[in-house]
Amino acid sequence: xxxxxxxxxxxxxxxxxxxxxxxxxxxxxxxxxxxxxxxxxxxxxxxxxxxxxxxxxxxxxxxxxxxxxxxxxxxxxxxxxxxxxxxxxxxxxxxxxxxxxxxxxxxxxxxxxxxxxxxxxxxxxxxxxxxxxxxxxxxxxxxxxxxxx
Amino acid sequence: xxxxxxxxxxxxxxxxxxxxxxxxxxxxxxxxxxxxxxxxxxxxxxxxxxxxxxxxxxxxxxxxxxxxxxxxxxxxxxxxxxxxxxxxxxxxxxxxxxxxxxxxxxxxxxxxxxxxxxxxxxxxxxxxxxxxxxxxxxxxxxxxxxxxxxxxxxxxxxxxxxxxxxxxxxxxxxxxxxxxxxxxxxxxxxxxxxxxxxxxxxxxxxxxxxxxxxxxxxxxxxxxxxxxxxxxxxxxxxxxxxxxxxxxxxxxxxxxxxxxxxxxxxxxxxxxxxxxxxxxxxxxxxxxxxxxxxxxxxxxxxxxxxxxxxxxxxxxxxxxxxxxxxxxxxxxxxxxxxxxxxxxxxxxxxxxxxxxxxxxxxxxxxxxxxxxxxxxxxxxxxxxxxxxxxxxxxxxxxxxxxxxxxxxxxxxxxxxxxxxxxxxxxxxxxxxxxxxxxxxxxxxxxxxxxxxxxxxxxxxxxxxxxxxxxxxxxxxxxxxxxxxxxxxxxxxxxxxxxxxxxxxxxxxxxxxxxxxxxxxxxxxxxxxxxxxxxxxxxxx
Ligand SMILES: Cc1cc2nc3c(=O)[nH]c(=O)nc-3n(C[C@H](O)[C@H](O)[C@H](O)COP(=O)(O)OP(=O)(O)OC[C@H]3O[C@@H](n4cnc5c(N)ncnc54)[C@H](O)[C@@H]3O)c2cc1C
Ligand code: SF4
Numbered sequence: 001x002x003x004x005x006x007x008x009x010x011x012x013x014x015x016x017x018x019x020x021x022x023x024x025x026x027x028x029x030x031x032x033x034x035x036x037x038x039x040x041x042x043x044x045x046x047x048x049x050x051x052x053x054x055x056x057x058x059x060x061x062x063x064x065x066x067x068x069x070x071x072x073x074x075x076x077x078x079x080x081x082x083x084x085x086x087x088x089x090x091x092x093x094x095x096x097x098x099x100x101x102x103x104x105x106x107x108x109x110x111x112x113x114x115x116x117x118x119x120x121x122x123x124x125x126x127x128x129x130x131x132x133x134x135x136x137x138x139x140x141x142x143x144x145x146x147x148x149x
Numbered sequence: 150x151x152x153x154x155x156x157x158x159x160x161x162x163x164x165x166x167x168x169x170x171x172x173x174x175x176x177x178x179x180x181x182x183x184x185x186x187x188x189x190x191x192x193x194x195x196x197x198x199x200x201x202x203x204x205x206x207x208x209x210x211x212x213x214x215x216x217x218x219x220x221x222x223x224x225x226x227x228x229x230x231x232x233x234x235x236x237x238x239x240x241x242x243x244x245x246x247x248x249x250x251x252x253x254x255x256x257x258x259x260x261x262x263x264x265x266x267x268x269x270x271x272x273x274x275x276x277x278x279x280x281x282x283x284x285x286x287x288x289x290x291x292x293x294x295x296x297x298x299x300x301x302x303x304x305x306x307x308x309x310x311x312x313x314x315x316x317x318x319x320x321x322x323x324x325x326x327x328x329x330x331x332x333x334x335x336x337x338x339x340x341x342x343x344x345x346x347x348x349x350x351x352x353x354x355x356x357x358x359x360x361x362x363x364x365x366x367x368x369x370x371x372x373x374x375x376x377x378x379x380x381x382x383x384x385x386x387x388x389x390x391x392x393x394x395x396x397x398x399x400x401x402x403x404x405x406x407x408x409x410x411x412x413x414x415x416x417x418x419x420x421x422x423x424x425x426x427x428x429x430x431x432x433x434x435x436x437x438x439x440x441x442x443x444x445x446x447x448x449x450x451x452x453x454x455x456x457x458x459x460x461x462x463x464x465x466x467x468x469x470x471x472x473x474x475x476x477x478x479x480x481x482x483x484x485x486x487x488x489x490x491x492x493x494x495x496x497x498x499x500x501x502x503x504x505x506x507x508x509x510x511x512x513x514x515x516x517x518x519x520x521x522x523x524x525x526x527x528x529x530x531x532x533x534x535x536x537x538x539x540x541x542x543x544x545x546x547x548x549x550x551x552x553x554x555x556x557x558x559x560x561x562x563x564x565x566x567x568x569x570x571x572x573x574x575x576x577x578x579x580x581x582x583x584x585x586x587x588x589x590x591x592x593x594x595x596x597x598x599x600x601x602x603x604x605x606x607x608x609x610x611x612x613x614x615x616x617x618x619x620x621x622x623x624x625x626x627x628x629x630x631x632x633x634x635x636x637x638x639x640x641x642x643x644x645x646x647x648x649x650x651x652x653x654x655x656x657x658x659x660x661x662x663x664x665x666x667x668x669x670x671x672x673x674x675x676x677x678x679x680x681x682x683x684x685x686x687x688x689x
Binding site: 028030070071072075088091092095096097098099100101102103104105106107110111113115116117118119122123124125126127128129130131132133134135136137138139140141142143146 | 194197198199200201202203204207210223319320321322323324326327348349350351358359360361362363364370371479480481483484485515516517518521522524525528530531532533534535536538539540542543544
């Protein structure tokens, strides 16, 4: 009995942590986030942070206390130390698509890393086609025109 | 298994491939022996995409070496470096060789670059002059598909060309144009479009036009950039036999000190012997001298082709120093190929009597991955983080100073006591960039770089340390060319002075480096060697 119950329990627990991870992520990073990428980051976080669930809940609660849905509106309320570091790690994972800046880090995504999106109007994601032949001489767009993503 | 061929070419890099094709076109039978595996472009592109961000700047990380064909690779001991500077070239032992991850920049030498001794009293003169090399440059530009400017003022060297480039130059991005304008108006320096082995606005050689995706290093996903792997199917269609995963470890001499065979290990460490009439060793500037030294025999106790004791000596490169600075206005580098313009005129002048010349290249790598750490460390979140990424990407510039280097017999490749997977001695290189280069860094290059940085409004210029140089990966000198058999390894045709049927074409033969990337010169010399080989084979 127990043996057959375990996998579904684990599956449910995984699903739960994934959705809590996506919830907290969406508060920390206010862009369209891919659930598939989120699942990979969550799996890595689960293996690295024993108190992952607790930290996710505390981030969500911090935002709720402020009634905030934008990161700017509650980030300063995340206590410095472990929780703040973790929040930065989550943001960094979404932006860099990697678990750290080390060369042996785990890759979560390449082309969906958010790092490329603020400049997607001007700079290609390397390996992906950017323009028709010899047609990349577009204007120098101003720094202020942030693309939506 | 093929055990004999009229022409044996060891190495399927650009140099080996060009010679093989020339021989095939002349009707000769050609066998190519290649140490590494044959891989698909799609596989390399996937390797690259799957690297974590921190490994992406490493041009070799997408090319894990086969056990039997090691090459310089993070975490693997292959090339030993000793001496005051670190010798750290990368090259790839795969079928197609190191042009897999080259940038394709193709500067010719100038006539002056080939006459350092007679003009400036330093280094060596070449065995021939620029006019002799010119037709072979033309052949190279056509074979590889090198695009370049039509305006004589933008051409390098600045002299009348005997033939136009086969394709127009690639457009500069707006940021590159702005840089060009600032250099001209504020410093009187001309930043010119790079001549490059990349299809410009049109297909060429059955390869598509460049579509600006900025991944030329480490791999062009579409083959718009020439690399030798793109030519291997064509060589086979013309009749070449290509043995891959076959590491040549010995060159065998016979009567009259002619070469009679090469020996190679397959991936199971089984040895094979292949005989031939004409031998071309095109394994690059490290692996070729290594093979010559490994093949020492009773007739040639110091190694093959080494009666002059110059094999492995005079190793050269373009030592380089990078400057990254932030400007106030956006330059938006990153659209188009990874290197697209540079300042060459700082590479010429009478000052070469005293110190090295230098070339400044404006790197055009998309800056996102390089600024990521800085942006994430800013502590910003939300829109402020997005704005910081946009600002840093748009305003950070990377300019690289590439120096010429003089041949010094002490900069020497020898065989290490350490062995590789096959039990072959690893290459070891003593490396000192020399005072000629160090002086240039302090007196010439750093001050020039500072003026460039100030002209573009940089706020954070830092001079490069005169002690720290990185390696350009342009491997030259180790089988140096000359007319005198006592002081050089190969003659003007890259044929060894010691063995009438052995050619060692490539960077090893170069007698001076100048400042520009040197593969176009290696390839032009390969054409000269191929012509000599064909006429010898035909009994001319
Ligand atoms: C990151 C990077 C960027 C570069 N960018 C430029 C550039 O923009 N412009 C430029 O001019 N140059 C550039 N270069 C240099 C350029 O790649 C080399 O000069 C060029 O590839 C040399 O060609 P080659 O045929 O002599 O040697 P390689 O291309 O190295 O080919 C040698 C071949 O020999 C094979 N081989 C080696 N040992 C053996 C053996 N024992 N038995 C059988 N086969 C063997 C190898 O597997 C390989 O296929 C760059 C290099 C690097 C690393
Ligand atoms: S910019 Fe892209 S298409 Fe053009 S050569 Fe480089 S990698 Fe190939």
